[in-house]
Amino acid sequence: EVQLVESGGGLVQPGGSLRLSCAASGFTVSSNYMSWVRQAPGKGLEWVSVIYSGGSTYYADSVKGRFTISRHNSKNTLYLQMNSLRAEDTAVYYCARDKVGFDAFDIWGQGTMVTVSS
Amino acid sequence: DIQMTQSPSSLSASVGDRVTITCRASQSISSYLNWYQQKPGKAPKLLIYAASSLQSGVPSRFSGSGSGTDFTLTISSLQPEDFATYYCQQSYSTPGFTFGPGTKVDIK
Numbered sequence: 614e615v616q617l618v619e620s621g622g623g624l625v626q627p628g629g630s631l632r633l634s635c636a637a638s639g640f641t642v643s644s645n646y647m648s649w650v651r652q653a654p655g656k657g658l659e660w661v662s663v664i665y666s667g668g669s670t671y672y673a674d675s676v677k678g679r680f681t682i683s684r685h686n687s688k689n690t691l692y693l694q695m696n697s698l699r700a701e702d703t704a705v706y707y708c709a710r711d712k713v714g715f716d717a718f719d720i721w722g723q724g725t726m727v728t729v730s731s
Numbered sequence: 732d733i734q735m736t737q738s739p740s741s742l743s744a745s746v747g748d749r750v751t752i753t754c755r756a757s758q759s760i761s762s763y764l765n766w767y768q769q770k771p772g773k774a775p776k777l778l779i780y781a782a783s784s785l786q787s788g789v790p791s792r793f794s795g796s797g798s799g800t801d802f803t804l805t806i807s808s809l810q811p812e813d814f815a816t817y818y819c820q821q822s823y824s825t826p827g828f829t830f831g832p833g834t835k836v837d838i839k
Contacts, residue, residue, distance in 0.1 A: 648828070650775075658767075658775065658818055660828040671826035707774055715781055716822030717765040721774035 615639035615720055617691075617708050622725030629698050629729070635691040635708030635722055643686045646711035648718065649693045651704035651727075661706070662693065676702075698729045733757055733824045735831035737817075743839040750806040752834045754819035759799045763823035766795055766804045769833075770815045778817075779804065806836075814838055 621633040633649070649661040662672045662682040670682050681694040691708050705726050709718035734757040744750050754764065762782040767775040777786045779795035782802060792807040806813055819831040 650828075657833045658769075658820075658830040660826075660830070663826045663828075673827070712777070712780060715765070715784075716763070716825050716828065717777055717780035717786075717820070718767075718775070718828075719777045719780075719786065721776070724774055 617710065617720055617722035619706065619708055619722040619725040622706065622727045624728045624730065625698055626731050627699060627729055630694070630696045631698065631727060633693040633695070633706055633708075633725055633727070635693075637689045637691065637710075640710070640720075642684050642689050642691055645713070646716075647682075647684065647691045648709050648711060649682060649691075650707045650709055650718065650721075651702075652707070652724075653701075653704040656704075659704075663711070664691070695727070698727075700729050703727060703729050732827065733760060733821050733829050735819055735821055735829050737819060737831040737834050739834060740832065741835040741837065743837055744809050745839045746809055746811055748809045750809050750813075750836060752804045752817055752836075754797075754802040754804070754831050756800045756802075756821055756823075760821045760823035762798045763821055764795070764797065764802045765820045765822060766793075767818045767820065768813075768815045769818065775818065809836070 648663040664682045679697045705724040707724045708722045710720040712719035764782045766779040769775040783795045816833045816835045
């Protein structure tokens with residue numbers, strides 16, 4: 614079965630760090646474009662970051678310089694390292710697979726909640 | 732940056748109704764437009780990609796149309812399981828996959 618399972622969310626103080634993980638099964642992370650998308654409580658969807666199959670990475674302006682997307686090929690896992698966290702980073706974070714050739718997110722994880730608060 | 736708007740922001744409808752949701756891009760995005768459905772507490776689900784292509788497993792009562800700047804998502808006969816929030820997303824200017832603000836469909 615093709616699926617994504619996130620972990621690593623939690624409560625962190627402003628300025629702190631957290632690393633999210635997204636374990637894939639049924640397909641190979643390194644052969645696909647993989648993104649992180651977040652959703653603040655009661656708000657809409659915001660794309661955060663993407664890693665292409667070739668390894669190139671891109672970020673939304675709101676997280677550039679603070680977040681780092683990466684993957685571990687042998688573990689078939691995607692990561693999001695989040696540093697210098699702010700209250701406005703509070704959200705459910707989803708990992709998602711890009712549908713090949715269409716830049717549409719066809720497989721999503723269940724989401725992991727990140728709360729930034731003192 | 733490409734901005735996406737949706738209308739209406741919410742609507743009330745009855746089972747069996749035909750429902751149409753509109754998405755507009757701030758500049759032409761050709762047919763690089765996708766639609767998602769999200770239910771409370773759940774991850775979004777891809778319904779339509781490339782403006783009008785139905786994702787595998789999605790019921791045929793969902794359809795998409797449009798190109799350029801104006802797009803529509805139509806539910807031909809609303810079912811109880813269709814009450815949800817719907818988002819459009821442009822994939823013309825990537826990376827930077829801009830989503831619309833969402834349209835909530837609830838029960839009249």
